[in-house]
Amino acid sequence: MTATIIRVQEEDFDVGEELARLSEGTARMGAVVCFVGLVRDVAGVDAIESMTLEHYPGMTEAKLRQTVSQAEKRWPLEGCLVIHRYGHLEPRDRIVLVATASCHRDAAFEACRFVIDWLKTSAPFWKKEKSADGEYWVEQEHSDREAARRWEKD
Amino acid sequence: MTATIIRVQEEDFDVGEELARLSEGTARMGAVVCFVGLVRDVAGVDAIESMTLEHYPGMTEAKLRQTVSQAEKRWPLEGCLVIHRYGHLEPRDRIVLVATASCHRDAAFEACRFVIDWLKTSAPFWKKEKSADGEYWVEQEHSDREAARRWEKD
Amino acid sequence: MKVLYFAWLRTKIGCAQEELSPPANVGDVAALMEWLKGRSPGHAEALADLSAVRAAVNQEFVSLDHVLAADDEVAMFPPITGG
Amino acid sequence: MKVLYFAWLRTKIGCAQEELSPPANVGDVAALMEWLKGRSPGHAEALADLSAVRAAVNQEFVSLDHVLAADDEVAMFPPITGG
Numbered sequence: 001m002t003a004t005i006i007r008v009q010e011e012d013f014d015v016g017e018e019l020a021r022l023s024e025g026t027a028r029m030g031a032v033v034c035f036v037g038l039v040r041d042v043a044g045v046d047a048i049e050s051m052t053l054e055h056y057p058g059m060t061e062a063k064l065r066q067t068v069s070q071a072e073k074r075w076p077l078e079g080c081l082v083i084h085r086y087g088h089l090e091p092r093d094r095i096v097l098v099a100t101a102s103c104h105r106d107a108a109f110e111a112c113r114f115v116i117d118w119l120k121t122s123a124p125f126w127k128k129e130k131s132a133d134g135e136y137w138v139e140q141e142h143s144d145r146e147a148a149r150r151w152e153k154d
Numbered sequence: 155m156t157a158t159i160i161r162v163q164e165e166d167f168d169v170g171e172e173l174a175r176l177s178e179g180t181a182r183m184g185a186v187v188c189f190v191g192l193v194r195d196v197a198g199v200d201a202i203e204s205m206t207l208e209h210y211p212g213m214t215e216a217k218l219r220q221t222v223s224q225a226e227k228r229w230p231l232e233g234c235l236v237i238h239r240y241g242h243l244e245p246r247d248r249i250v251l252v253a254t255a256s257c258h259r260d261a262a263f264e265a266c267r268f269v270i271d272w273l274k275t276s277a278p279f280w281k282k283e284k285s286a287d288g289e290y291w292v293e294q295e296h297s298d299r300e301a302a303r304r305w306e307k308d
Numbered sequence: 309m310k311v312l313y314f315a316w317l318r319t320k321i322g323c324a325q326e327e328l329s330p331p332a333n334v335g336d337v338a339a340l341m342e343w344l345k346g347r348s349p350g351h352a353e354a355l356a357d358l359s360a361v362r363a364a365v366n367q368e369f370v371s372l373d374h375v376l377a378a379d380d381e382v383a384m385f386p387p388i389t390g391g
Numbered sequence: 392m393k394v395l396y397f398a399w400l401r402t403k404i405g406c407a408q409e410e411l412s413p414p415a416n417v418g419d420v421a422a423l424m425e426w427l428k429g430r431s432p433g434h435a436e437a438l439a440d441l442s443a444v445r446a447a448v449n450q451e452f453v454s455l456d457h458v459l460a461a462d463d464e465v466a467m468f469p470p471i472t473g474g
Contacts, residue, residue: 016170019190027195027245033266034188035259036173037474041181054398055473056466059450084473091181096474105189106301109267112187116259116474124447124466125473126398137399140470147260191391207390208315210383213367238390250391270391278364278383279390280315291316294387 002072003079003101006064008055010087013097022079022099029078033108034099035116041091043138046131053086053095056124060084063123071100071115075107082115084123114151121148156226157233157255160218162209164241167251176233176253183232185259187266189252195245197292200285207240207249210278214238221272225254228268229261236269238277268305275302309378311344313354314385317361320354329378337363338372340382355384362387392461394427396437397468400444403437412461420446421455423465438467445470 003022007013015036023029041048068080079101089095098119100111127138157176161167169190177183195202222234233255243249252273254265281292311326318324334343341361345352355361363370364383376382394409401407417426424444428435438444446453447466459465 014170015173016168019169023192023246027193030192030194032190032192034190035263036186036188037259038177038184038186039181040184040257053473054401056395056397056447056450056468059447059466062450092177103194105191105270109189109263113263120474121471122452123473124397124468124471126469127472128398137469138472140472143258144474208318209390210312210314210364210367210385213364213383216367274391275388276369277390278314278385278388280386281389282315291386292389294389298391 002077003081004068004072005079005081005083006061006068007083008057008060008064009083009085012085012094013083015094015097018081018083018097019099022081022101026078028103029101030103031105031108032079032099032101033105033112034081034097035112036094037096037116039089039091039093039095043129043131046129046133048091048129048131050091050130051089052128052130052135053089054126054128055084055086059124064119067115067118067122070118071111074114075100075102075111077102077107077111080111080115082119084119084125086125117144117147117151120144156231157235158222158226159233159235159237160215160222161237162211162214162218163237163239166239166248167237169248169251172235172237172251173253176235176255180232182257183255184257185262186233186253186255187259187262188235188254189250189266189270190248191250191270193243193245193247193249197283197285200283200287202245202283202285204245204284205243206282206284206289207243208280208282209238209240213278217277218273221269221276224272225265225269229254229256229265231256231261231265234265234269236273238273238279240279271298271301271305274298309376310381311340312381312383314383316386317354317384321348321350334376336372336376337365337370337374337382340376341372341384360386392459393464394423395464395466397466399469400437400467404431404433418458419455420448420453420457420459420465423459424455424467443469 081099083097098115102108235253237251252269254262256262
């Protein structure tokens, strides 16, 4: 019954349309939680002009599927949607959408948090930021590793 | 700097448009979390045909403003949006949208959860469900009171 | 004093809003509810079990011992079920 | 064996993908990285600090002591930064 949608794409997405697609065909979901990651115009002290997201085609999709499938095992979900963009992005652009649907909001909130936390350290994406100083590859944040690790304890 | 949008309305809303409105004028928000509450077609064992949401005009808006303002004090938000519908609703219809935006996802997730938990026991709305057995007023759920109470401990 | 009723209190009482001038000995919300029970069988039925009734005065939730003023807006309703 | 490079490993090595047949004594990922350093100054620079390099074999994350087979797809990259 669960609707699972996973897409890795260069194009932007429409959050409203995607959420509507997630809830097609069922009236059992009472709660939809979604996370949208956006490009910020600052990183530390630098103003970001643009960003390039590189990924590992094939492995990315496989890892996203694994992550979603773990979420579906841990929580009673009616639907789960992950869209992650790659390529050239500018400040305010959407990078990623995670949406989870369940009968009740607890499961939807927890599963959404799990998927984005886990995705950040398991889906093979690499960000290159461009500022006035030039281009540089972004380093992994300690807080992201910690956030993912938290879910391993349970 | 924080964008605060609170609306109580009979009409439906477009989630994508509303989220876009929330992030207008700033490229500082890296994370947007949203919760959408939908009408389900079952409640317990009964099939729901439709629902009517009554509210207390004036007090509703005041309570939503208080809730959002508490969230803005507790977390570093760049924006917070609450839209709550009233009137006649059918299964799959959207009831409520809560969206929170912040630089980082922790704050956005926590604040969104806080606003929906708090709203459920502090915004004066009453649901009447219609099933084959007739119409009845919905009783408050113990789990909703507990969810709101959790935030009082901190 | 403006008194508002919501949800099943409204349907049992058969009216959404009344403009009332309770006597001086009606000092708090509980006393107002007791006094209202005398207005009609609908009022009596709606207010029979006060443990199921919540109140707001001037759009803030209050307990039943909240002291009333003549120009208050008093609302009575069941526990809320929004969201 | 197909070897893929991503992010700054790709830019330092100057190539995204190589089809290689390492000698039989190259048994695991660490040995492959050591062997790759001899291919060019770019390879040597990219693989100078292995603590900054992660690997996947057949699209699963592995540690550097993962044993290799001749037809494996091996990927090398820095810690990931998606989302």
